[in-house]
Amino acid sequence: MTDADADRYAHARPLVLAGLAATMVYNVTSAAKEVYAGHVLQTVDPFVLITACFGLVILLFQVIDRAGGGQPSVYTPRVMRALVMVNLTTAGAWLGIYLALRWLEPAVAGGLSGGVGPLAVLAWRRFAGIRTTLAEAASGAGILAACLLLAWSAAEGQGEVIAATPVETALGLVAATAGGISATLTSVWAKKLSLAGLGPSAIMARRFWLLVGFCGAVAWATGRLAGPMPSVETVAGIGLLGVALPLYALQVGIRYGRIFHVNVIVGLCPLFTLAFQAFSAWNHWSPLTVAGVALLVAAGYLGLMRPRRAGPALAAGDAP
Template sequence: MKVSLIRIIEKGNNVRLEVNVTKNRTYKLGVTALLLSALLTAASQVFYASRVQNAHPFLFTGISFFLTACYFSFFARSQKETYRWKSSWQSLLKLNLSSVLAFMGFYFALKFIEPAIVSSLEMGLGPLFVIFLALMQREVIAKAQWGIAFGTLSACLLLVISVFNGVSGVQTNLDSSAILGLIASVACGLGAVLCTNYSNRLSGMGWTSSMILTHRLYGIIILSFIFTYNILFDYIFENILWILIVTVAGVLLPMYLLQKGIQYCETFLVMMSLCFVPVFTFLFQLFDPRISWSTTTLMGVVLLFILGVFSINIGEKQS
């Protein structure tokens, strides 16, 4: 009897040990996936910014997001979920418009503005727009959130002023292109917040991630082809190779890795990985001869990173 009891205890200990080892492996896999996703995203932003100087920025968004929609459509069909169009078409329409702001604004800005600044403004302006939307819904804003909001606003203003004063990594004149690039950077920050909001609404209506990713890109695809239909065939054969490379390495693969990270890691670590993207972007752009060193940009990127980490810590404590 004692021998049987000992064996049962040993088996139980072995099972717990195997579970702990499995959890440790999946956690490491998730961390690796998040790190690779951030690195690939940052590298693709710098690579895209260097190649788009001689091409229309919406050539990439049209072709790339058409392929992305086709890719996720395959997975959405395999899930055999029922679409609830009647109750969700308004949220889907708003998600498409928000995606236009987020993605077309982002890739347009990269043609004229330093990649690290575009990436930082997208991340840094997020808390400001979140507070603005919360105020519109008459929600109470914590003092710490106000502090983070004003801090991110200061850091973003520092980056904007660096562009206007010509001390950013990309030497630009204060012309319409630079102003449009900054406006597009602000727009992509707003679009990113709205995308999160409307994606959550669709998720609450029973839409899966693949379903959302398949149908959120129609606005981008249509507008991109409207802007480039007359030059599409003139440029497509010269640019299709790098567009495919950035699509796979900079869009599809980071999305897949990010999803794996979300699956295996806690929310805190996922959000932390997103804060690292502007930092990685700044490091990668040092290898681009078109972009020079900018201490002002580095200060803004680091400040936004610190505020981002602080914001995540506050969110974790509140939850």
């Protein structure tokens, strides 16, 4: 490592650590949201809840972004294409997790959604010919085993936790998996927007347009708005503390961290979800879920172990 590389690494390391810390903030707040939203979704339609909560998030970050000037100078055709893709993947991610929370134990839904993220990144890196370390490969194998164990928990041990038919459980598993893959793709496209010069507030102000528009249209066209509506307190709590705060923190993590590391840490979110479930009157632990989450956590920490080696140092956000 040259002196210039060492200086670059020393400058980037605090930013990388800040990105990892921000991702942990996402874990804690997102886990609390999953447990509470899972309870709310037993009575409120997912499309209605998404429209209300994310509509509030759009309004909040539109105000913040306009106060900061809106960064119009970076809106090139490439940036606009990335904005379209981040809207598509964001819609898939949140539709997946909210539908999964309706039918699955929160820790299972969150575990599968977070667990498939690092697997998707590793698959993409292999396809792209990017070298994978032994620790990352071992982490991926452990995460895959944990995801299979969580799916088994949903199929075999879930009846004691949440009422769902076998078909609903299968739909929940598919939704959680699809949502996790979409969330990983969102990280990739959000990284492109960050590298193009858009800050976290600018991205947050523009990434939910398709999600809110689609869910609002479905809720209106199918008469779901005539059903039970969430209270103002519920919308504010989930929208501000369960969506805006954790996603802003995650955007900071994406900006400064490596995508694989961000997704591995996000994969640890079920540990926090289990902790919140322990104090919840709505959900209780399933033994198979505890085993799956324990394996997921162990595999996730393994993925963060990287050997020191000579070579060019990467600045914050330089590599996936």
